[in-house]
Amino acid sequence: MARKTSAPVADEPYDEKIVDIDVAAEMEASFLEYAYSVIYSRALPDARDGLKPVQRRILYMMADMGLRPDRPHVKSSRVVGEVMGKLHPHGDTAIYDALVRLAQSFSLRLPLVDGHGNFGSLDDGPAAPRYTEARLAPPSTAMTAGLDEDVVEFVPNYDNKLTQPSVLPSAIPNLLVNGASGIAVGMATNMAPHNLVEVVAAGRHLVSHPQATLDDILRFIPGPDLPSGGKIVGLDGVRDAYRTGRGSFRTRATARVENVTPRRKGIVVTELPYGVGPEKVIEKIADGVKAKKIQGVTNVQDLTDRSHGLRLVIEVKTGFDPDAVLEQLYRATPLEDSFGINNVALVEGQPRTLGLLELLRVWVEHRIEVVRRRSTFRLAKRQERLHLVQGLLLAIVDIDEVIQVIRTSDDAGTARERLMSVFDLSEPQSTYILDLQLRRLTKFSRIELEKEQGELEREIAELTEILSDDARLRGVVSGEMADVAATYGTPRRTVLLDAAGGATAPAATNGRSKAPAISLEIADSPTRVLLSATGLLARTSGEAADAPLDRHGRRHAHDALRGDAPATTRGDVGVVTSTGRLLRVSVLELPSLPPVDGAPSLSGGIPLSELVALAPGEEPLAVVSLGDDAPPVALGTAGGVVKRVAPGDAPSRDEWDVISLKDGDRVVGAAPAADDDELVFVASDASLLHFEASAVRPQGRSAAGMAGIRLAPGQQVAFFGVVRAGTRDLHTVVTVAGASGALPGTGGGSAKVTPYELYPGKGRGTGGVRAHRFLKGEDGLVLAWVGEGPARAVGTGGQPAELPPTSERRDGSGVPLEAPVAAIG
Template sequence: MTGIQPVDITTEVKTNFINYAMNVIVDRALPDVRDGMKPVQRRIMYAMLQEGLASNQKHAKSASVVGEVMKRYHPHGDSSIYDAMVRLGQWWNMRYTLVDPQGNFGSMDGDMAAAMRYTEARMTKVAEEILADLEKETVDLKPNYDETTTEPTVLPSAVPNLLINGASGIAVGMATNIPPHNLTEICNGLLALIDNPAITLNEMMTHVQGPDFPTGGRIAKVGIRDAYATGHAGLKVRGKARIEESKNGRTQIIISEIPYQLNKTNLLQTISAMYKAGKIPDISALRDESDRKDPVRIVVELKRGALGTLVLNQLYKYTQLQSSFTVMNLSIVNGEPRVLPLIDTMRYFLEHRQDVVTRRTAYDLRKAEERAHVLEGLLRALDHIDEVISLIRASKTGGEARDGLMVRFGLSEVQAQAILDMRLQRLVGLERERLQGEFDELTKTIERLRSILGDEKLLWREIKKELRDIRDRYGDARRSVITELEEDIGKEDLIAVEDMVITMTRAGYLKRTNLDAYREQKRGGRGASGGKLRSEDANTGVFVGSTHDYLLFFTDQGRVFHEKIYDLPEAGRDAKGTHIRNLLPGLRDDENIASVLSVSGFDQPGSFIFATKAGVIKKSLITDYSNITSAGLIAINLQPGDELIGVDIQQNGDDVVLATREGQAMRFEANLVRDTGRATQGVIGIRLREGDEVVSMALVPSNDENGELLAVSEYGLGKRTKVSDYPSKGRGGLGVITLDVTEKTGKLVTLAHVAGNEELMVLTQKGTVIRTRVEEVRVTGRNAQGVKVINIGDKDCVIDAFPIRREDEL
């Protein structure tokens, strides 16, 4: 068939798609690195210039501008042209607006602009700087789409528009997202680059701190350097909020700035949704009080007693009040898309300005020389005015007069024609002086322009002068604050600091209960149990800690685990809790918890002091235990057959008391044990006779001579003895008698430091749990056997005893 040519469809589709993609990339979606304009934006600006819509002229209907752009330069839909023009006039999208709007140009809430037949527009002064000198052949022109007129391929752009206003757009297979910047900072950076072409990024960042969004906010410093070094990075951006107290005494959060390009209505909807989902439960009211005076004012009112910092962190975590801005500095460079670092983007702009200023200077020089040439002829004619008039009067035609002047006075055709066109009033003497003055000024101008074109230093001096002028006329203060913002909101930032009662049982069950639950019950009068336990189980520890504290679990095999208290299962007073092995999966089957401690952090002063069954004592700084993992960490190295029996936190001035099963006790200053590394064995604290072992460690303040040590034996005998009865000696001795161990008493089970207001929990081998007040145990001497604390049944004995805080003392 004639006119039909078979082609490979794969090749055809590939070729056509590549052509389409490049057309979208170059001619639609991406800005030019030189003027920061996409084609439609450039055409809008040029059309407004052609229509005379300068900043000092009346506004014109937007529809007329859109029609002119579509008719002459941009044969696409009018809605896309109008949308582009509207964006150029929205202060919350453009750091320095290029269109001065009149009428409804939309809002931060996502409201659409009014129809183009209602709104009006004109250029801003910054836009005029982008178009300045266009008439001086500073840029190339190209035919428009139907070749009925021409349009500029790029605008002269005396301002670094790409960097100060940024850009965003989606092309084919790529997208650009360039943040706006502060004009003053960018101009200072450009001036520094001109002075030092080898400037480093660190030096540049002393001038350019980071992006500067029109909506303000706070930008995390982390990420900015990567964005400037590579042209691509992610930035964390937060809205600006403050916590204050309202007139009714409630705490409220006032949001006055939001992240760039965030729809304010969407933020309000998200906050409401997070409240309903229980993510931010402490909100009592949410209002949008934005107006002309305060474009952004969102009031988040909190419930009574709520913590403002906690709710603010929740807003950052769960709403767009903290968001990410992905920098992709992609622009068109010499007809191709390229991702550029900051300094390279600046260099291309300066190269463009160098070309523009060179072409403008050459244009001005040509015009000055042309005018000087005409003036030279006029002045020569005025010097021979009578002869010139006679020659003209004697000529029959204008051509004859022109030729006569050229021959008689050696003039060019242009000069001769200018003389013929001169009005008679210019023959007066004052006009001769004015023309001579103009000629002299032009001579100086020509000399200056020739110097600029002949000396690159002078050319760059001119560019620097213009940059300073732009900076001084349009520069302003930063709106966005660059801060050492943490990269992310951690789990801890979302949890209130509250006091919790931590309860652990001998069987290994653990729970946390809000302290208020205990205090409310105390006010109610009658006491209540701390949990429903099996008859053979008992609480081995009850203490108060903050939700943000760490709970440390030391095992009998010398390892340590940790959990944040807020990660422990929260349960009511009557609940049993969760077994420790479910919380610590790294715990071995043959491993048991020997001691549990609470610390606020690992940077606090003090040391952990360890005691083992074999009489070894060890001290290590708390800071040595900051890197505990879920698999556990070696807390102390143990000899084979030895076990860890106790750990405590030791401060300066504490004494250590070690007690053995055979009733011996050794008291010595804790400072006699020097701090060693975490994975060390320790030193001898007490020497043991054959068959003996350490069962307890107690810490007592060295000046607490009136304090007491509580001893309990296997067969239920107990006593309290003054600390002063235990002489402080050097470590490593056999100690002194703390309990007269006989067949009646049985072996020593525990020795603990008490204040007298605790409860004593006693567990027997057959599972009996007995609870009594420590103050009911008699005070006796060190060598005494004690008195009956509990009655032990036949073939039963005490296997553990320990004082705990009474619940009514919490």
């Protein structure tokens, strides 16, 4: 049925307007507008705080709602509703997805949201927002601190009714620590997570050395540190990305061969590559077995739980080499995956591809600007308050006259004007006096005001100095960075391997992809096993086995060397631990590291706990050869006992005791010692004793040793080591003193470096000579070391730490340290 429409009246004008446009031009303009919106408002993070707009709005709104870490969780739906209604003009699904990612410990190296409930896994999605709860995680307080002090610019929200920060203060280098991923129009970003302690150490170096180069920064940041741990195999792509902003690297699962049954070995996977879930691995293994691409696997069990973490057990058929099966799995399953780095972020509103140095510099400059703006804000506030306090003190001196002026005035305006003229006050001071409560006019209040005046003057002077002195400003920024690393830093999870055998790209044969045959035949060539001060083991490759010290006295790039031992590739070495055990370790199981600038690097070493089971608190102390011609191993305990035992008399099992320890005693040092070598003790009271190793006859494995050093009551041995014959002039003594009651890592203490030749020898079983005079507040040594210098110190995260120059005063005091030292080598 046709619809009738009334015709326009002839006398009335017909207000119709038709505009002819070019469809191609309209599509181009609309597409560009959409592309810009995606790039700038959705997909790419800001290089300063490392956040996309939706993430920044979530954190800001949660902070505005008061959802601090010490407050109860609230429903995620409430957070999503607040963000969507006030700041983010998009759907609730996108907001909740961003909130979930901020809370996932397997997605972010340092989660910013503390989630309560099912926030998903690598294989499953999260529960609906009505079932989960959230609040800010502790690191988020550092991201949002100072927003009320004009540290960043605020911009209008989508309807111009509210304001929001254009960037967060971001005391944490979030973009480098947590990485980022996003797909925009015509560009994408994919950034790898890093370790907070390492990034902050590099940032502090850049603050104090603005002209630092990329090579300088790589001393602190050896590579990514993924939330899932695992291993990174091959660092060439990482270094390319650090230089150009683009590169790729391979990530590999952490797996080892174990006895899953008394008669069958299996492969136990405890860490997977970044972004890979166990269900995906199990599915790929099952498909490979069915397609006969994977051989030797009988069963796969997922024994993951909350108490023990990831544990994937792959059973191997009898007669198959588990190592060969593992190599097969690396080729055919996601147990080895690749990660492509594409460092695209917004800098001053423009998308740019940035290298590591540029990323770090943007964050450092942002922090300097934040601290400058905050100091300016605080200075103005304190000057304003001081002005009021000074006026109030003037009023209190002549309080009777002030009251008389106010009482005889007709109204408040007249009283304000009369106060300004009679007492020479400003308008803010007069207004403040009129608003004053009578109880503030007591004598005690005057004392409080005078005290407040002094505090304000001191703070104003300090803030003025910060703003007028660039070095002081940078010192404040560096100190705040150190506090953030100490508060939120965690140890490195990912092992870095410069190179390793294993899966390689399939080779094309007649148009078909065919994997090369796996061979575990490795030549039994000479090598050297290294033990770092932070407990990492590695073996050198090729010419690195005999590489000399570099011009800085360093054998490696990212750690300090505790000890080394010669071996062969297919041989075994022994590792002496603090409980008096000697553990047999196969050299083949250690990562083979090529030299860096001619010297072996320990940045890709492997913890001993990944090879053998260690007791709680048990630490590796030394690595020794197990050959029949190896010299005896000398051991020193905290109780002052010394012993020499021949490692060549080793039983056939994989572990055995080399000393019988008394209750409460532990081994503090061990090293091979021939008869003409010297044994060195350093006690906690800073006494040093050394004597000929021939004074200690070799004993059997069950012997308890003999008296090494006489200790004063309440003291213990801080260091034990060996000085090889003919090398006395090459050795250095390093002592670090501190307060025994201080919490670990809370103070740097004082350090002293002296030549070993300054210390005279004494007989075994006697007291030593003083090696360190304590400063006020110090009562003992927290660390000591004797070895071939120059010495190198590392911090709690493995980053380099500065030691004072060599002193010729044998019993002098130390030089205060800027940061705590964790180990020396």
